[in-house]
Amino acid sequence: MSGILFLRKKCQQSIIQEREAIDLEKIQKIVENQQRFYQSGVTRQLSVRISALKRLKTVLMKNEQQLTAALKVDLNKSAYETYASEIGIVLSEISFAIKHLKKWMKPVKVKTPMTHLGSKSMIYSVPYGSALIIGPWNYPIQLILAPLVGAIAAGNCAVLKPSELTPQTAQVISDLIEETFPSDYIAVVQGDADTTQSLLAEPFDYMFFTGSVPVGKIVMEAAAQTLTPVTLELGGKSPCIVHADADLDLAAKRIAWGKFMNAGQTCVAPDYLYVHKSVKEPFLKKLIQATQSLYGQNALENSEYTHIVNGKHFQRLKGYLSEGEIVHGGHFDESRLAIEPTILEKADWTDTVMQEEIFGPVFPLIEYETLAEVMEGISKNPNPLSLYLFTQNQKIEDTIVQSVSFGGGCINDTIFHIISPYLPFGGVGSSGMGSYHGKASFDTFSHQKSIMTQTTRFDNPYRYPNAKNGLQVLRRLLK
Numbered sequence: 001m002s003g004i005l006f007l008r009k010k011c012q013q014s015i016i017q018e019r020e021a022i023d024l025e026k027i028q029k030i031v032e033n034q035q036r037f038y039q040s041g042v043t044r045q046l047s048v049r050i051s052a053l054k055r056l057k058t059v060l061m062k063n064e065q066q067l068t069a070a071l072k073v074d075l076n077k078s079a080y081e082t083y084a085s086e087i088g089i090v091l092s093e094i095s096f097a098i099k100h101l102k103k104w105m106k107p108v109k110v111k112t113p114m115t116h117l118g119s120k121s122m123i124y125s126v127p128y129g130s131a132l133i134i135g136p137w138n139y140p141i142q143l144i145l146a147p148l149v150g151a152i153a154a155g156n157c158a159v160l161k162p163s164e165l166t167p168q169t170a171q172v173i174s175d176l177i178e179e180t181f182p183s184d185y186i187a188v189v190q191g192d193a194d195t196t197q198s199l200l201a202e203p204f205d206y207m208f209f210t211g212s213v214p215v216g217k218i219v220m221e222a223a224a225q226t227l228t229p230v231t232l233e234l235g236g237k238s239p240c241i242v243h244a245d246a247d248l249d250l251a252a253k254r255i256a257w258g259k260f261m262n263a264g265q266t267c268v269a270p271d272y273l274y275v276h277k278s279v280k281e282p283f284l285k286k287l288i289q290a291t292q293s294l295y296g297q298n299a300l301e302n303s304e305y306t307h308i309v310n311g312k313h314f315q316r317l318k319g320y321l322s323e324g325e326i327v328h329g330g331h332f333d334e335s336r337l338a339i340e341p342t343i344l345e346k347a348d349w350t351d352t353v354m355q356e357e358i359f360g361p362v363f364p365l366i367e368y369e370t371l372a373e374v375m376e377g378i379s380k381n382p383n384p385l386s387l388y389l390f391t392q393n394q395k396i397e398d399t400i401v402q403s404v405s406f407g408g409g410c411i412n413d414t415i416f417h418i419i420s421p422y423l424p425f426g427g428v429g430s431s432g433m434g435s436y437h438g439k440a441s442f443d444t445f446s447h448q449k450s451i452m453t454q455t456t457r458f459d460n461p462y463r464y465p466n467a468k469n470g471l472q473v474l475r476r477l478l479k
């Protein structure tokens with residue numbers, strides 16, 4: 001290496017080290033300040049929580065256009081999708097929390113056993129302190145702000161780390177949060193994996209992560225060092241089963257909608273299809289029609305159709321197109337990172353498209369004859385985040401729901417389960433742990449503190465080893 005090159009490299013290294021030192025200092029300061037602010041008790045007041053939720057709602061409503069424009073740049077996401085699957089969901093989560101928060105915060109009185117005669121038992125939902133919320137790029141508004149609603153409702157401070165892969169949206173979120181909240185209460189830290197690693201080393205009281213399985217493991221490993229509780233919202237291959245007795249018209253419409261929304265870059269999108277042999281041909285026709293009716297004959301020319309987030313993911317998805325047999329779509333436009341809604345047949349479990357989470361507009365279809373085949377196929381993969389079943393048969397519904405392990409899902413629909421604030425949303429096994437949405441968000445960001453208040457009016461003697469017949473009484477009471 002020449003002397004000049006060596007000096008240039010040294011200089012770059014020292015700039016990077018200096019920036020990292022500044023970032024680290026900034027992160028440590030934010031965390032320290034949040035801990036101090038949390039200790040003041042302010043964030044625990046109902047009025048403060050409600051006012052913060054209202055401010056978040058107002059700022060989102062006021063800046064809908066700015067957020068929509070940012071997502072248009074980052075993902076070519078349409079205004080409709082941005083509202084329906086991002087801003088609208090956060091707004092409805094906020095409204096639900098505001099409506100129910102007073103009740104959620106009330107300590108819950110529970111029964112007291114005979115052994116505790118005279119005492120009173122209560123469960124208090126108390127905040128953890130300062131929560132770290134790490135988000136992915138595919139729904140960069142919803143997946144960073146919906147957990148924040150839970151963190152605020154439960155009385156915590158929070159640091160948000162949006163994905164660096166959707167930088168315009170991350171910047172708008174950062175600006176809006178900065179103008180709405182003091183950073184001692186809610187702060188945004190932008191950056192890549194290194195920044196996230198620095199954040200993970202800080203003594204947060206809770207960590208809420210949405211993203212991939214490999215990074216989920218990194219988060220859990222970091223949390224283990226400080227025994228910080230975590231929620232992991234991860235991914236996986238979510239199957240969609242169309243049984244012989246399904247309403248094929250509705251199934252085709254609802255599946256096309258769930259799969260190709262956001263160009264398939266949805267953690268709960270149907271990943272692959274299992275279709276009963278007897279209805280495969282008519283269903284496939286209807287699925288193609290439904291897809292075309294949503295995005296036109298040429299989705300690549302449709303300005304409302306979402307693009308792939310970056311070149312790396314585009315190349316990964318393009319690779320799937322050479323597996324199996326394309327029965328619909330298959331075209332792409334590399335200059336705009338767009339891939340047509342594509343349906344594949346004859347993909348094999350040994351193909352990468354059947355081994356990896358697809359996370360894009362490529363849809364392999366497998367035909368089946370028996371449900372046993374389907375269950376065996378699903379069980380070859382790690383636990384799916386979601387499962388969708390189209391059938392009119394209650395017994396089949398019961399069999400699949402009871403015997404297949406998956407996070408959650410729908411019968412005769414796709415994705416809609418995650419929009420209900422009454423249904424906790426989360427994975428199981430490798431698709432995640434913990435859940436949120438509605439009251440589940442409040443519960444996730446709250447510690448359940450059990451308190452027994454003992455009477456001082458009398459003192460039960462049997463607990464003491466010197467009580468007369470104490471052992472006999474204890475045996476009777478505890479039996």
Ligand code: NAD
Nearest residue numbers: 135136137162163192193196211212215233234235236267
């Ligand atoms: P990702 O795991 O690559 O990134 C998520 C976050 O982790 C980002 O903020 C990123 O900066 C950070 N990160 C990345 N690499 C890191 C590292 N080595 N160390 C520390 N932090 C790191 O996920 P993604 O690509 O943004 O999102 C796609 C994945 O997320 C898919 O697997 C999808 O299924 C999953 N997902 C799950 C849900 C859910 O609710 N369960 C929702 C959306 C996406």
